[in-house]
Amino acid sequence: MSFIEVVFAIAGLFGLFTGLAVAVLSLTWMERKTLARIQQRAGPSVVGPHGLLQPVADAMKLATKEDMIPNYADKLLFWMAPIFVAVPAFMIWIAIPFGDNLAVRVLDLGLLYLVAISGIGVVGLLMGGWASSSRYSMLGGLRAAAQLVSYEIPIVIVILSIAVLVQSLSLDAVIGGNTISIGDDTRDLPGQGAIPFAFIMPMGLLIFLIAGLAELGRTPFDIHHAESEVVGGPFVEYSGAHWAVFFLAEYLNTFVISALIVILFFGGWSWPAPPESLFGNDLSSTATNLIGGAWLMIKTYLVAIGIFWIRGTYPRLRIDQLMAFAWQVLIPLSFVNLVLIAIVLFYDWPLWVMTAVSLPIILGVGIAVQRRRGARGRPQTVRILRRSAGEIGVPMPPASTPVTDQVQAGG
Amino acid sequence: MTDPVATQIEDKFTYQASSEPGTVDMMVNMGPQHPATHGVFRMELRVDGEQIQDVVPHIGYLHRGSEKLCEHELYSQIITLFDRFDYVSNFNNELVIVSAVEKLMGVEPPPRAELIRIIMCEFNRIASHLLFYGTFAIDMGAITPVLYNFRDREKIQSLFESVSGARMMHNYFRVGGVKEDVKDDFTSRALALCDELERGVDETDKLLTENEIFVERTTGIGVISGEDALDWGLSGPVLRASGVPYDVRVDEPYSRYSELDFGIPVGSAGDCWDRFYLRILEARESLSIIRQAMALLEPGDTMAQIRRIARPPAGEVYAHCENPRGDLGVYIVSDGGERPYRLKVRPPSFCNLQALKDLTVGHYIADAVVILGTLDIVLGEVDR
Numbered sequence: 122m123s124f125i126e127v128v129f130a131i132a133g134l135f136g137l138f139t140g141l142a143v144a145v146l147s148l149t150w151m152e153r154k155t156l157a158r159i160q161q162r163a164g165p166s167v168v169g170p171h172g173l174l175q176p177v178a179d180a181m182k183l184a185t186k187e188d189m190i191p192n193y194a195d196k197l198l199f200w201m202a203p204i205f206v207a208v209p210a211f212m213i214w215i216a217i218p219f220g221d222n223l224a225v226r227v228l229d230l231g232l233l234y235l236v237a238i239s240g241i242g243v244v245g246l247l248m249g250g251w252a253s254s255s256r257y258s259m260l261g262g263l264r265a266a267a268q269l270v271s272y273e274i275p276i277v278i279v280i281l282s283i284a285v286l287v288q289s290l291s292l293d294a295v296i297g298g299n300t301i302s303i304g305d306d307t308r309d310l311p312g313q314g315a316i317p318f319a320f321i322m323p324m325g326l327l328i329f330l331i332a333g334l335a336e337l338g339r340t341p342f343d344i345h346h347a348e349s350e351v352v353g354g355p356f357v358e359y360s361g362a363h364w365a366v367f368f369l370a371e372y373l374n375t376f377v378i379s380a381l382i383v384i385l386f387f388g389g390w391s392w393p394a395p396p397e398s399l400f401g402n403d404l405s406s407t408a409t410n411l412i413g414g415a416w417l418m419i420k421t422y423l424v425a426i427g428i429f430w431i432r433g434t435y436p437r438l439r440i441d442q443l444m445a446f447a448w449q450v451l452i453p454l455s456f457v458n459l460v461l462i463a464i465v466l467f468y469d470w471p472l473w474v475m476t477a478v479s480l481p482i483i484l485g486v487g488i489a490v491q492r493r494r495g496a497r498g499r500p501q502t503v504r505i506l507r508r509s510a511g512e513i514g515v516p517m518p519p520a521s522t523p524v525t526d527q528v529q530a531g532g
Numbered sequence: 533m534t535d536p537v538a539t540q541i542e543d544k545f546t547y548q549a550s551s552e553p554g555t556v557d558m559m560v561n562m563g564p565q566h567p568a569t570h571g572v573f574r575m576e577l578r579v580d581g582e583q584i585q586d587v588v589p590h591i592g593y594l595h596r597g598s599e600k601l602c603e604h605e606l607y608s609q610i611i612t613l614f615d616r617f618d619y620v621s622n623f624n625n626e627l628v629i630v631s632a633v634e635k636l637m638g639v640e641p642p643p644r645a646e647l648i649r650i651i652m653c654e655f656n657r658i659a660s661h662l663l664f665y666g667t668f669a670i671d672m673g674a675i676t677p678v679l680y681n682f683r684d685r686e687k688i689q690s691l692f693e694s695v696s697g698a699r700m701m702h703n704y705f706r707v708g709g710v711k712e713d714v715k716d717d718f719t720s721r722a723l724a725l726c727d728e729l730e731r732g733v734d735e736t737d738k739l740l741t742e743n744e745i746f747v748e749r750t751t752g753i754g755v756i757s758g759e760d761a762l763d764w765g766l767s768g769p770v771l772r773a774s775g776v777p778y779d780v781r782v783d784e785p786y787s788r789y790s791e792l793d794f795g796i797p798v799g800s801a802g803d804c805w806d807r808f809y810l811r812i813l814e815a816r817e818s819l820s821i822i823r824q825a826m827a828l829l830e831p832g833d834t835m836a837q838i839r840r841i842a843r844p845p846a847g848e849v850y851a852h853c854e855n856p857r858g859d860l861g862v863y864i865v866s867d868g869g870e871r872p873y874r875l876k877v878r879p880p881s882f883c884n885l886q887a888l889k890d891l892t893v894g895h896y897i898a899d900a901v902v903i904l905g906t907l908d909i910v911l912g913e914v915d916r
Contacts, residue, residue, distance in 0.1 A: 160676050161680070348670075434739075435745055438748075439896055
């Protein structure tokens with residue numbers, strides 16, 4: 122590695138770090154504003170114009186707050202847990218492409234790297250949960266472990282389907298397309314500059330979105346830090362800067378899942394129309410890359426808003442329902458997705474066959490989930506009795522008499 | 533490293549061997565500062581993994597000795613103490629104490645005052661149920677409905693303010709009537725508010741009950757049969773959800789409820805879903821009661837001609853009314869003085885809370901929160 126490369130790598134890391142910090146601040150502001158709109162509130166509006174500086178004020182408050190460690194905590198693990206969560210969240214971004222061949226480190230095995238790194242975070246949550254010496258933390262940590270490990274599987278299988286589709290593990294190939302030759306047979310595989318994979322693999326997109334939400338621990342899968350049950354889960358004993366690091370990692374992960382949805386299914390940095398058709402061929406590569414990066418960010422923020430919207434709408438699942446959904450619905454579906462794309466590619470069928478088969482499957486599973494309890498989907502167990510119809514108004518039996526028969530007759 | 537605090541807590545309970553040999557169940561202390569215990573309720577859960585094996589409830593953190601205090605106050609002053617029992621349905625509480633004293637004294641309040649009381653109580657029932665929908669949704673992890681419901685509850689409270697001068701703790705009902713007549717614009721305001729509330733309740737209905745996750749979380753959770761519910765002495769929505777059509781408003785009509793035609797929602801499953809959905813239907817029935825009562829409202833006196841300081845004859849009386857949370861009763865022993873000799877309250881929240889162990893054992897920790905939410909306790913009333 123030459124000196125220049127080292128300098129570029131360090132500069133890239135600094136740029137990435139700063140950019141991500143700003144991204145996290147903007148995301149917290151956006152989440153609060155989005156939720157406020159949904160909930161008919163104003164949201165942050167005092168610090169700075171439209172409350173834009175609120176995240177900065179929050180960050181300063183957290184940094185200057187007293188950092189408390191419980192007496193009976195396992196101090197080493199307690200200190201290390203936030204690092205184990207935050208470092209992978211940053212490391213993922215090294216491989217994310219912001220333009221054609223433009224990443225802090227362009228990796229040929231980018232998809233593999235993403236999957237590998239994103240699995241580390243759960244260790245930190247488990248460590249934090251154990252080390253805090255609190256029952257709630259421990260329950261939260263164990264919940265996080267069970268949940269994250271289960272939902273890793275559908276994510277990996279969907280990423281594998283994408284890899285099968287482009288015959289490569291490189292993120293550039295996912296966006297820009299790939300040419301492979303097997304023997305004499307040379308074949309051009311599609312990139313998302315041509316057609317976003319969301320249209321080819323709608324089932325994959327849906328699985329990835331749902332499993333991604335679970336991986337983030339966001340509503341409706343936020344069981345590991347459920348406010349009303351385990352009061353913050355692994356984070357319950359953390360305060361000040363330590364808590365801020367957890368918080369940072371959480372938003373970074375939200376951002377990375379949004380970015381991955383965009384990169385895998387909506388064309389990443391690719392433009393809606395080829396840049397040549399808009400500007401001719403005289404656009405410099407720097408300008409192309411800048412606009413590409415902007416496109417990536419716009420799409421990513423839109424997906425992030427969608428995730429915040431879900432948070433403002435849904436209640437939370439219970440842990441057994443959550444696990445059942447992963448193992449009974451998502452994992453089988455993701456395998457169906459993988460097998461389908463493999464068959465389509467093997468027989469060299471056009472790719473719309475994949476879409477045509479996926480859509481009825483999604484619809485069928487959706488209807489099956491809805492119909493388990495009958496056609497209306499919700500229980501019809503409450504009815505209204507009226508006195509004018511002579512259905513109520515009979516005085517209750519005195520407390521001393523056995524009431525069993527009366528109840529059955531009345532109810 | 534052993535944790536002396538944890539050991540101390542655990543020593544209080546004998547370790548119970550869990551289903552797996554060589555392990556013990558974990559004690560989880562929930563409350564009194566836990567966000568989902570609706571105040572200062574505390575329960576100790578013995579859990580095997582996430583499954584609850586035993587529940588030990590602890591109450592009394594909000595005990596103020598109200599019943600004893602009542603013995604030292606004039607009957608008109610007791611009304612303010614009743615305001616503070618179930619502090620989200622104040623009017624309903626006031627109605628119980630004033631009707632008990634009226635019963636003891638043989639006073640008949642003017643018809644207009646009775647109707648104003650009914651209208652206020654039913655508005656208060658809706659306000660209380662709105663609060664229930666919101667907090668229950670928060671227990672389930674849905675953060676938005678509570679803000680919609682508070683928006684609507686706020687409108688009810690400003691109506692209360694225009695009538696009684698206070699948003700809560702109204703002290704508006706008097707022995708023999710109400711403090712003063714309603715304002716001139718009351719009828720138009722109340723009717724307009726009814727329409728807004730109808731929309732608000734429909735909105736909650738759509739937002740929550742048509743959500744698959746919500747239905748999945750509530751059906752079949754915390755089931756109690758009608759027999760068990762009666763044996764525990766449950767009342768109100770919790771009892772009716774189990775299929776017992778008991779409502780004081782129709783079974784022992786007080787005030788002018790016998791002139792009004794309204795339905796009583798009754799469940800059949802006795803689970804959390806029934807307890808929730810029943811309250812949605814109940815709010816709609818309350819709106820219909822308000823509209824009927826508004827139609828009956830005619831000009832007239834709002835206060836009976838009685839002594840300023842009530843001095844009921846010596847004797848005993850029991851009066852009870854249908855509160856949003858159930859059957860609130862008060863038993864007064866009078867020695868003929870201007871203060872009660874003894875006053876005993878039958879608080880619905882306290883009685884409903886008794887069934888908690890039956891309901892929760894065998895469910896998950898997350899369900900315990902949901903079940904406690906549907907019991908809809910108010911600690912001010914449980915502890916008094």
